[in-house]
Amino acid sequence: MANVAGVAGEAERRPPAEVVMRSMRTYLALSMLTAGGVFLWAISLTEIDLRRMNDLGLVSVLPGKTYLALALVTISFCLSLREIEARKPLVVANVLVLILMLYAITPIVEHEPKLAAAWRHAGVIEQITRTGHIDPRIDAYFDWPGFFIAGAFVTKAAGLGSAITLARWGPIFFNFLFLLPLLVIFRTATRDERAVWIAVWFFYAANWVGQDYFSPQALSFFLYLTVLALMLRWFVRSGHLRLPARPSIPKAAWVVGTVRSAVHKPPVAPAERELLPGQRVGLMLVAIIILAVVAAMHQLTPFTILLALAALVLANQTSARGLPLVAAVLTGAWITFMATAYLKGHLSTVTGKIGHLEENVQSNVGSRLSGSPEHREVARERLLFSASVWGLSLLGAVRAFKDHRPYAAYLLLAASPFALVFLQPYGGEVVLRVYLFALPFVALLASSLFDSTTASTRAWLRTTVLILVSAGLLGGNLIARYGNERLEYFTRGDVAATRELYRLARPGAVLVAGARNLPWKFKEYDEFKYRIVAESEAWKRAERTNGNMRPVLKEVEAIMKSGGSAGSYLIVTRSQKAYLEGFGFAPRGSLSRFQQAVADSPAFRSVYAKPDGVIFVLRKRGSRR
Amino acid sequence: MIRWPGRWFVTLFAAEGIIAILFYAGVHSPVRVVGVLAFLLVCPGMAWIRLLRLAEPLTEVMLAIALSVAIDAALPGVLVYAGGWSAGGALAAVFALTLAGAAVEAVRDARRPRRAAA
Numbered sequence: 047m048a049n050v051a052g053v054a055g056e057a058e059r060r061p062p063a064e065v066v067m068r069s070m071r072t073y074l075a076l077s078m079l080t081a082g083g084v085f086l087w088a089i090s091l092t093e094i095d096l097r098r099m100n101d102l103g104l105v106s107v108l109p110g111k112t113y114l115a116l117a118l119v120t121i122s123f124c125l126s127l128r129e130i131e132a133r134k135p136l137v138v139a140n141v142l143v144l145i146l147m148l149y150a151i152t153p154i155v156e157h158e159p160k161l162a163a164a165w166r167h168a169g170v171i172e173q174i175t176r177t178g179h180i181d182p183r184i185d186a187y188f189d190w191p192g193f194f195i196a197g198a199f200v201t202k203a204a205g206l207g208s209a210i211t212l213a214r215w216g217p218i219f220f221n222f223l224f225l226l227p228l229l230v231i232f233r234t235a236t237r238d239e240r241a242v243w244i245a246v247w248f249f250y251a252a253n254w255v256g257q258d259y260f261s262p263q264a265l266s267f268f269l270y271l272t273v274l275a276l277m278l279r280w281f282v283r284s285g286h287l288r289l290p291a292r293p294s295i296p297k298a299a300w301v302v303g304t305v306r307s308a309v310h311k312p313p314v315a316p317a318e319r320e321l322l323p324g325q326r327v328g329l330m331l332v333a334i335i336i337l338a339v340v341a342a343m344h345q346l347t348p349f350t351i352l353l354a355l356a357a358l359v360l361a362n363q364t365s366a367r368g369l370p371l372v373a374a375v376l377t378g379a380w381i382t383f384m385a386t387a388y389l390k391g392h393l394s395t396v397t398g399k400i401g402h403l404e405e406n407v408q409s410n411v412g413s414r415l416s417g418s419p420e421h422r423e424v425a426r427e428r429l430l431f432s433a434s435v436w437g438l439s440l441l442g443a444v445r446a447f448k449d450h451r452p453y454a455a456y457l458l459l460a461a462s463p464f465a466l467v468f469l470q471p472y473g474g475e476v477v478l479r480v481y482l483f484a485l486p487f488v489a490l491l492a493s494s495l496f497d498s499t500t501a502s503t504r505a506w507l508r509t510t511v512l513i514l515v516s517a518g519l520l521g522g523n524l525i526a527r528y529g530n531e532r533l534e535y536f537t538r539g540d541v542a543a544t545r546e547l548y549r550l551a552r553p554g555a556v557l558v559a560g561a562r563n564l565p566w567k568f569k570e571y572d573e574f575k576y577r578i579v580a581e582s583e584a585w586k587r588a589e590r591t592n593g594n595m596r597p598v599l600k601e602v603e604a605i606m607k608s609g610g611s612a613g614s615y616l617i618v619t620r621s622q623k624a625y626l627e628g629f630g631f632a633p634r635g636s637l638s639r640f641q642q643a644v645a646d647s648p649a650f651r652s653v654y655a656k657p658d659g660v661i662f663v664l665r666k667r668g669s670r671r
Numbered sequence: 672m673i674r675w676p677g678r679w680f681v682t683l684f685a686a687e688g689i690i691a692i693l694f695y696a697g698v699h700s701p702v703r704v705v706g707v708l709a710f711l712l713v714c715p716g717m718a719w720i721r722l723l724r725l726a727e728p729l730t731e732v733m734l735a736i737a738l739s740v741a742i743d744a745a746l747p748g749v750l751v752y753a754g755g756w757s758a759g760g761a762l763a764a765v766f767a768l769t770l771a772g773a774a775v776e777a778v779r780d781a782r783r784p785r786r787a788a789a
Contacts (some may be wrong), residue, residue, distance in 0.1 A: 178756035196744035202758030204707040205699045272737040310769040328723045339741040451745055
């Protein structure tokens with residue numbers, strides 16, 4: 047009898063067939079939207095003509111279908127979120143599709159890996175594979191060789207001829223990899239799955255800085271996320287966001303009391319209480335191993351982790367009080383004992399800018415607003431885009447603050463990377479890195495604006511605003527992320543010319559390029575001497591004397607004569623011209639004028655001439671060839 | 672589903688055997704590329720992370736990948752700095768460390784029922 051009543055009760059609770067059917071129809075319709083988006087995106091890739099690209103980057107050649115595809119997936123994602131319990135697989139599918147759409151465009155449409163740095167990284171790996179040695183005298187890469195050693199091992203074990211094969215797929219690989227720690231971090235912060243997936247969505251929609259190519263920083267960013275995810279999941283008890291209570295006792299005594307309680311009462315996260323002693327030790331060991339490897343992998347990331355851990359300890363958010371000290375010792379030990387070759391020559395570069403905030407910001411922001419008019423537009427858009435993302439996050443933080451959410455640790459982790467700006471300009475890139483390191487936590491705070499706590503009466507408004515914000519972020523991302531694409535990508539012609547250069551040149555030869563942007567140094571890294579024409583004194587003088595190329599030719603000839611019996615080669619490629627013009631390092635057409643002057647000069651002769659690249663050698667005295 | 676102690680050890684041993692054959696036979700194929708990359712990305716770390724019994728698959732995979740990356744950098748790194756670099760040597764060291772983790776788990780799993788019975 048009881049069973050009959052139970053079954054009847056269950057039947058009453060079950061939604062009517064109509065509702066189920068309606069829900070299924072919506073599910074199907076949203077799935078069709080996603081599938082349609084993928085289909086459109088795939089078609090749109092075939093219509094991209096990179097040759098027509100201008101200095102606005104990829105957006106100048108993206109067909110309308112690409113935007114429509116992104117819009118369909120965005121709508122499907124935002125509508126799926128309305129009933130996330132029932133539509134979770136679709137939400138996840140939309141995020142995976144978004145990652146593919148945003149980060150697989152260039153690996154698919156460009157036939158060669160982009161960025162000269164990725165080719166250099168493959169070269170360092172080839173050097174280690176070939177010689178089995180680390181020579182820190184070559185350059186700084188060999189002082190932090192963790193990534194390159196792992197790359198050498200993996201490349202050889204997998205039977206690949208060169209790490210270049212892996213480099214092409216770097217962005218898509220790393221972005222999928224980031225998803226794991228992001229989910230752990232966000233699920234630790236909130237039980238609201240809606241907020242979790244919105245934060246993930248925001249992270250990918252706002253990750254424009256392009257540090258996910260085949261590089262030590264991409265891999266160490268994954269390790270950075272993993273260490274913080276591990277800490278947040280088990281060893282951090284994130285406090286509530288609230289203003290500190292006004293002390294009723296004298297200020298000095300209050301400060302002393304607060305510090306004393308912070309020292310004597312380590313906060314223990316509920317998850318940590320559930321850990322067995324062995325698990326706790328094991329997790330700490332994993333964290334320490336990762337910290338040690340990061341210290342040997344990248345210059346900046348260990349300091350970012352150190353800042354993050356120190357901030358958590360100082361704000362009394364974690365019980366793992368010794369970990370910042372361990373991180374500091376590991377980082378310091380690596381620099382002191384293993385990176386001495388770099389420090390000897392660059393100590394003033396490393397320490398000279400500490401505290402020079404204005405100068406560091408200027409070298410990161412002001413000096414980037416240069417170049418061709420289109421490039422300046424892109425640079426301005428990046429500033430606006432980054433400011434908008436931070437603004438959105440600030441609004442989210444206010445909302446989280448009002449709701450007394452336990453986001454104190456996350457707010458700290460969003461803020462701690464900003465301390466890097468006080469330490470280093472990092473070659474004009476520190477603001478980019480700060481943006482990336484803060485982004486996961488910035489995305490989490492921004493997601494507070496759209497989570498499930500919004501009143502259900504305003505649910506449609508919330509969804510509409512989320513669609514609009516997502517559209518703004520995705521549009522902005524395409525401009526900001528791919529704004530340098532004309533300068534960063536390499537055609538088959540660029541690569542063919544460079545491969546021919548290495549086929550011709552013997553070890554010890556001097557390789558001269560018009561500018562530093564070409565796919566070289568990917569093999570025999572230390573076997574050649576490299577020189578750049580556009581960085582010579584004569585080139586700078588030529589710019590001041592209305593482009594008179596004669597002194598430049600003389601200097602290049604002198605450099606090439608220094609090659610001796612091993613020979614010298616001058617290479618000029620399409621990518622070099624795009625780089626100089628786009629960044630405004632030289633007036634438009636100046637490298638082409640230089641190339642023409644070399645071709646007309648009796649001192650040089652061409653040994654390779656294709657539309658995207660030419661190679662010259664010195665003509666032998668008395669020779670007509 | 673049949674569960675027996677050491678199944679993870681046996682699986683890893685078999686995977687390592689296949690990779691070793693592909694490596695030493697000098698087979699160049701996409702199967703080798705995918706197999707080696709997948710193994711080196713997940714297995715060395717997973718062999719040790721499983722010992723922690725975290726019961727959170729997502730977190731376990733995250734930590735396993737991070738630890739694998741660390742192992743793939745650290746063990747060959749030791750060989751490079753010791754002047755004894757070879758891809759085969761590094762692969763053997765990674766295989767040994769992976770099997771060691773799996774062996775510890777197998778021994779622990781094998782002892783557990785006996786303890787429970789006692």
